[in-house]
Amino acid sequence: MNSLHTPSPALPTVPPLRPQALALQWNRQPLPPLQAVQALEFRTGETGLLEVEQGRVWVTCDGLLEDYFLDAGQRLSFAGPVRLRVSAEGGRPARLSWARHRNSDVSDRSAAADASSLPAQGAPIRLQAA
Numbered sequence: 001m002n003s004l005h006t007p008s009p010a011l012p013t014v015p016p017l018r019p020q021a022l023a024l025q026w027n028r029q030p031l032p033p034l035q036a037v038q039a040l041e042f043r044t045g046e047t048g049l050l051e052v053e054q055g056r057v058w059v060t061c062d063g064l065l066e067d068y069f070l071d072a073g074q075r076l077s078f079a080g081p082v083r084l085r086v087s088a089e090g091g092r093p094a095r096l097s098w099a100r101h102r103n104s105d106v107s108d109r110s111a112a113a114d115a116s117s118l119p120a121q122g123a124p125i126r127l128q129a130a
Helices: 108-117
Strands: 027-031 038-042 046-054 056-061 067-071 074-079 082-088 094-102 124-129
Touching: 027 082, 038 046, 046 056, 046 067, 046 082, 056 094, 067 074, 074 082
Parallel strands: none
Antiparallel strands: 027 094, 038 082, 046 074, 046 094, 056 067, 056 082, 074 124
16 A cells, blocks of 8 residues: 555635726616506627616516515616516606626736536526625
8 A cells, every 4th residue: 555645736826816996887767656667678798787776577588487566765676688677666657777887997817716606597686786
């Protein structure tokens, strides 16, 4: 039996990622009460970011069973490709801000590091209050 110990090679070290502010162009979308449902589409490689500025907004995603009801200050994001349907909930007007983040804006290193933790396409990423 060989008693020589062969050391394992050292794992490569990657410097920690520094958070960077995203340069996003936010779009304001008024949602009058009793107006037809509006669609928002986000392509592969994009993340759709939603934030309710005023009122209550109903959000649903094609292919998912869940519906989401967001109040002013709440946020939701979806990984593309995805088609969202949004409208004001109830008899009051609402206002939705939304932005499109192109995932290619992130460096290759961070994209590779995060690839294993990405949600399924169309799956909501997070829901939080501001």
